[in-house]
Amino acid sequence: xxxxxxxxxxxxxxxxxxxxxxxxxxxxxxxxxxxxxxxxxxxxxxxxxxxxxxxxxxxxxxxxxxxxxxxxxxxxxxxxxxxxxxxxxxxxxxxxxxxxxxxxxxxxxxxxxxxxxxxxxxxxxxxxxxxxxxxxxxxxxxxxxxxxxxxxxxxxxxxxxxxxxxxxxxxxxxxxxxxxxxxxxxxxxxxxxxxxxxxxxxxxxxxxxxxxxxxxxxxxxxxxxxxxxxxxxxxxxxxxxxxxxxxxxxxxxxxxxxxxxxxxxxxxxxxxxxxxxxxxxxxxxxxxxxxxxxxxxxxxxxxxxxxxxxxxxxxxxxxxxxxxxxxxxxxx
Amino acid sequence: xxxxxxxxxxxxxxxxxxxxxxxxxxxxxxxxxxxxxxxxxxxxxxxxxxxxxxxxxxxxxxxxxxxxxxxxxxxxxxxxxxxxxxxxxxxxxxxxxxxxxxxxxxxxxxxxxxxxxxxxxxxxxxxxxxxxxxxxxxxxxxxxxxxxxxxxxxxxxxxxxxxxxxxxxxxxxxxxxxxxxxxxxxxxxxxxxxxxxxxxxxxxxxxxxxxxxxxxxxxxxxxxxxxxxxxxxxxxxxxxxxxxxxxxxxxxxxxxxxxxxxxxxxxxxxxxxxxxxxxxxxxxxxxxxxxxxxxxxxxxxxxxxxxxxxxxxxxxxxxxxxxxxxxxxxxx
Numbered sequence: 001x002x003x004x005x006x007x008x009x010x011x012x013x014x015x016x017x018x019x020x021x022x023x024x025x026x027x028x029x030x031x032x033x034x035x036x037x038x039x040x041x042x043x044x045x046x047x048x049x050x051x052x053x054x055x056x057x058x059x060x061x062x063x064x065x066x067x068x069x070x071x072x073x074x075x076x077x078x079x080x081x082x083x084x085x086x087x088x089x090x091x092x093x094x095x096x097x098x099x100x101x102x103x104x105x106x107x108x109x110x111x112x113x114x115x116x117x118x119x120x121x122x123x124x125x126x127x128x129x130x131x132x133x134x135x136x137x138x139x140x141x142x143x144x145x146x147x148x149x150x151x152x153x154x155x156x157x158x159x160x161x162x163x164x165x166x167x168x169x170x171x172x173x174x175x176x177x178x179x180x181x182x183x184x185x186x187x188x189x190x191x192x193x194x195x196x197x198x199x200x201x202x203x204x205x206x207x208x209x210x211x212x213x214x215x216x217x218x219x220x221x222x223x224x225x226x227x228x229x230x231x232x233x234x235x236x237x238x239x240x241x242x243x244x245x246x247x248x249x250x251x252x253x254x255x256x257x258x259x260x261x262x263x264x265x266x267x268x269x270x271x272x273x274x275x276x277x278x279x280x281x282x283x284x285x286x287x288x289x290x291x292x293x294x295x296x297x298x299x300x301x302x303x304x305x306x307x308x309x310x311x312x313x314x315x316x317x318x319x320x321x322x323x324x325x326x327x328x329x330x331x332x
Numbered sequence: 333x334x335x336x337x338x339x340x341x342x343x344x345x346x347x348x349x350x351x352x353x354x355x356x357x358x359x360x361x362x363x364x365x366x367x368x369x370x371x372x373x374x375x376x377x378x379x380x381x382x383x384x385x386x387x388x389x390x391x392x393x394x395x396x397x398x399x400x401x402x403x404x405x406x407x408x409x410x411x412x413x414x415x416x417x418x419x420x421x422x423x424x425x426x427x428x429x430x431x432x433x434x435x436x437x438x439x440x441x442x443x444x445x446x447x448x449x450x451x452x453x454x455x456x457x458x459x460x461x462x463x464x465x466x467x468x469x470x471x472x473x474x475x476x477x478x479x480x481x482x483x484x485x486x487x488x489x490x491x492x493x494x495x496x497x498x499x500x501x502x503x504x505x506x507x508x509x510x511x512x513x514x515x516x517x518x519x520x521x522x523x524x525x526x527x528x529x530x531x532x533x534x535x536x537x538x539x540x541x542x543x544x545x546x547x548x549x550x551x552x553x554x555x556x557x558x559x560x561x562x563x564x565x566x567x568x569x570x571x572x573x574x575x576x577x578x579x580x581x582x583x584x585x586x587x588x589x590x591x592x593x594x595x596x597x598x599x600x601x602x603x604x605x606x607x608x609x610x611x612x613x614x615x616x617x618x619x620x621x622x623x624x625x626x627x628x629x630x631x632x633x634x635x636x637x638x639x640x641x642x643x644x645x646x647x648x649x650x651x652x653x654x655x656x657x658x659x660x661x662x663x664x
Contacts, residue, residue, distance in 0.1 A: 020430075021651070054400070054427040054649055057389035068386070087419040087445065095386040098352075113419065317386055319353070 004183070006102075007075040007291045009152035011144075011171055012063025013136045013161055014081030014105075015115040016088045017276065019127075019314055020055040022120045027128055032120060037129040037160070037191045040118070045132040048118050057088070058315035059095035060117055061136075062190060063158040065277045065316040069284025069306050071099045072322040075291055078102040078148050080174075082167075084135035088114035095317065105143050108135045119276055125311065127276040137164035141173045149174050150181035153291060154213070156283075159190030162198050175210055186213035188283055189220040199224060206240045213290070214241045215283050218248040234261075243290070245303070247282050249275075253303060255286070257296050264300035267308035267329075277316025281306040285326075298330070305329050334483070336515070338434075339407040339623045341484035343476075343503055344395025345468045345493055346413030346437075347447040348420045349608065351459075351646055352387040354452045359460055364452060369461040369492070369523045372450070377464040380450050389420070390647035391427035392449055393468075394522060395490040397609045397648040401616025401638050403431045404654040407623055410434040410480050412506075414499075416467035420446035427649065437475050440467045451608055457643065459608040469496035473505045481506050482513035485623060486545070488615075491522030494530050507542055518545035520615055521552040531556060538572045545622070546573045547615050550580040566593075575622070577635070579614050581607075585635060587618070589628050596632035599640035599661075609648025613638040617658075630662070637661050 027034050030051055040048065059068075067077045079096055083089030085107040092114060096103045115136035120128045139161070149155055155178035161167040178185050187205070189195060195202060202224060205211050214237070218230055227233040230248070238244045238256035247253040252265040285306030289299035309320050359366050362383055372380065391400075399409045411428055415421030417439040424446060428435045447468035452460045471493070481487055487510035493499040510517050519537070521527055527534060534556060537543050546569070550562055559565040562580070570576045570588035579585040584597040617638030621631035641652050 049426060052426075052430065054391065054430045055423075056647065057423060059386065091387075091389060094381060094384075098384065098386045315388065 004151055004153040005076070006078050006148065006152035008067065008070055008154045008156050008287060009078040009080065009149055010063040010067050010156040011080045011139070011161065011167070011174055012158040013061045013115055013133065014064065014083045014092050015061040015117050015131065015136060016092055017058050017060035017117045017119050017316065018049070018052070018055045019058060019119045019121060019274070019276070020053045022053060022122060024122050026051065027120060027122060032128045032130065034122070034128050035126050037131060037193065039163070040130045040132050042132065045116070045118065045130070048130050052118060052120065056314065057091065058317060059092050060277070060316050062160055062188065062280050063156055064096055065280035066156065066284045066287070067101050068096065068099050068317045069281045069322060070288050071101050072318050073284065073288040073326065074323055075288050078152065080105050080139070080144060082135050082139035082143065083107050084112065084114045085109050086113050088116060089135070104145065105139070108138060121274045121276070121314070125272040125275050127274060133164060137167065139167040139170050141166070141170040144170055144174055144177070146177045149177045150183065152178070152183060154184045154186050154287065156186045156287070158188050159194045159202070162201065163194055179210065184212040185210060186215070186287065187211045188215040188279070189224060192219050192223045195220055195223040206237070211241050213243040213245070213287070215245045215279070217279060218246060221246050245283070245286055247279055253282065253300055255296050255300050260296055262296040262300055264297065264304045267304040269308045269312050272311050274314045275311050277310045278307045280316055281310040281318065301330065302326060336483055336485040337408070338410050338480065338484035340399065340402055340486045340488050340619060341410040341412065341481055342395040342399050342488040343412045343471070343493065343499070343506055344490040345393040345447055345465065346396065346415045346424050347393040347449050347463065347468060348424055349390050349392035349449045349451050349648065350381070350384070350387045351390060351451045351453060351606070351608070352385045354385060354454060356454050358383065359452060359454060364460045364462065366454070366460050367458050369463060369525065371495070372462045372464050374464065377448070377450065377462070380462050384450060384452065388646065389423065390649060391424050392609070392648050394492055394520065394612050395488055396428055397612035398488065398616045398619070399433050400428065400431050400649045401613045401654060402620050403433050404650050405616065405620040405658065406655055407620050410484065412437050412471070412476060414467050414471035414475065415439050416444065416446045417441050418445050420448060421467070436477065437471070440470060453606045453608070453646070457604040457607050459606060461608070465496060469499065471499040471502050473498070473502040476502055476506055476509070478509045481509045482515065484510070484515060486516045486518050486619065488518045488619070490520050491526045491534070494533065495526055511542065516544040517542060518547070518619065519543045520547040520611070521556060524551050524555045527552055527555040538569070543573050545575040545577070545619070547577045547611070549611060550578060553578050577615070577618055579611055585614065585632055587628050587632050592628055594628040594632055596629065596636045599636040601640045601644050604643050606646045607643050609642045610639045612648055613642040613650065633662065634658060
């Protein structure tokens with residue numbers, strides 16, 4: 001096995017977030033699933049955009065956000081995801097390359113356009129996401145750079161992308177390529193709705209030992225294990241994955257690796273502005289620590305620090321100098 | 333003369349800002365005109381975008397920003413400007429309509445794309461703007477809604493748009509329509525480079541008595557009058573326009589109306605983040621006061637308050653509730 005070219009290569013949705021502040025009344029009026037992620041079609045996307053206040057566009061996508069955090073921390077990263085050949089596709093590609101991430105998936109010609117996520121941010125900083133998947137759901141297995149996957153220490157996959165058929169097939173192929181090369185596979189469960197549709201797939205991946213690092217929040221943990229009790233969920237899942245990381249918002253996070261359990265409190269934040277990307281950046285901090293060989297408690301702390309940065313401003317891509325922030329907070 | 337349907341109708345560039353934080357070294361390396369606005373062609377725009385860090389997209393355009401402020405304050409507004417039939421054009425149209433501004437200019441088919449302004453924001457909060465005018469420079473006189481112009485108390489024009497030929501002709505036609513209807517014409521000089529190219533036009537408009545309210549900053553005042561001394565510049569220009577408003581960044585602003593002179597200090601700001609839109613929002617606050625019949629000192633203060641809000645965050649569109657902010661600051 002040669003030295004890895006990348007620390008992390010990720011396959012994920014290539015999405016531009018369209019973000020706007022709103023009051024809770026609008027969430028009710030539009031019948032939105034507050035705090036969740038809902039897939040929307042073209043018509044619903046238009047209706048929601050019409051109802052939305054003035055917005056800002058910031059590149060997003062769960063795994064892409066995680067990579068942006070990893071890259072800011074100094075990890076070598078590559079991204080695989082499908083944009084269309086349009087202006088938002090250019091925006092996505094620019095933003096991910098601008099932080100030093102290799103991104104070579106060719107844009108897809110014609111309709112549908114690049115994916116966008118209409119995000120309504122309420123005064124409690126909660127984000128309500130409505131995703132129009134557009135081109136992103138047509139990522140073909142043929143777009144995978146298998147050599148790149150084989151040359152990355154970790155293949156990182158987002159559960160969101162398990163829903164559409166073509167990317168699901170691509171991810172299965174990527175898992176095979178990574179494992180054949182002796183690399184690790186990390187997976188984030190993304191959202192309870194994905195588990196409701198594809199929980200059997202995820203449980204099978206876990207049982208077959210194909211997942212080395214699993215990220216979930218407490219809701220997803222319950223959905224996957226069927227255990228409503230947090231500790232019972234951890235106890236059920238931890239023996240089946242080498243590294244399990246479970247976040248629970250303001251209550252911090254827990255990780256279990258090979259029988260060792262560690263916990264971290266949420267990092268204090270002056271003002272929580274927008275929780276979009278909290279889980280994505282937690283994963284970034286944790287994975288960067290893992291790649292650098294940090295102990296489990298430090299990996300968790302790095303996750304908490306990165307998550308705290310992202311929720312202190314609008315958007316799911318880091319704005320502060322994450323590397324300097326880590327050095328300051330970890331005293332190193 | 334019937335009651336006006338709009339308080340302010342504006343003709344301006346229809347631009348989406350592409351904003352990114354950067355260090356001063358990058359400004360030097362790219363040979364940018366720090367603090368200024370430079371027009372760029374397609375190739376230069378691509379090169380600058382490639383060199384730019386991760387960005388966020390927020391609708392901009394000088395007069396459009398001013399209207400967004402006016403609308404937030406409660407003025408009835410309409411905008412005329414040219415976008416292309418593309419995704420950034422949809423973004424611009426959405427954002428301006430979402431704040432209650434009427435915008436009916438039909439998108440232009442085909443190339444060039446919607447205008448964008450690549451804005452590099454340095455740690456001193458200065459913004460360096462590089463504008464690719466795209467479709468915006470092709471606003472035809474035929475696109476004007478002359479009835480709407482005749483039914484607005486104030487026609488507001490941005491000097492930036494005087495540079496390309498078609499919008500210049502459109503603005504001349506709009507001035508005629510507004511004056512024929514007995515309405516006021518407000519004009520912002522926008523940037524010294526525009527004055528260097530079109531100063532003779534602007535001086536002629538002033539001499540002919542076609543401008544009722546003129547906005548300038550201290551640099552533009554000097555460029556227009558040829559007077560390096562601030563007070564000499566004011567003395568030279570004030571007798572020729574009913575209302576003259578001159579901003580001078582952190583030194584506040586001066587207005588002279590029919591012989592009366594008033595001054596305002598800059599409004600204190602906790603942290604100046606990005607000065608993009610400071611002049612635009614100063615004009616918004618001032619014009620809203622003017623429309624509502626406030627005295628000159630109050631108009632200036634409203635300008636200062638709106639400008640202070642805009643420089644406290646990224647982007648040139650208001651984020652705070654400007655109406656509430658005014659009530660708080662002005663004591664009701």
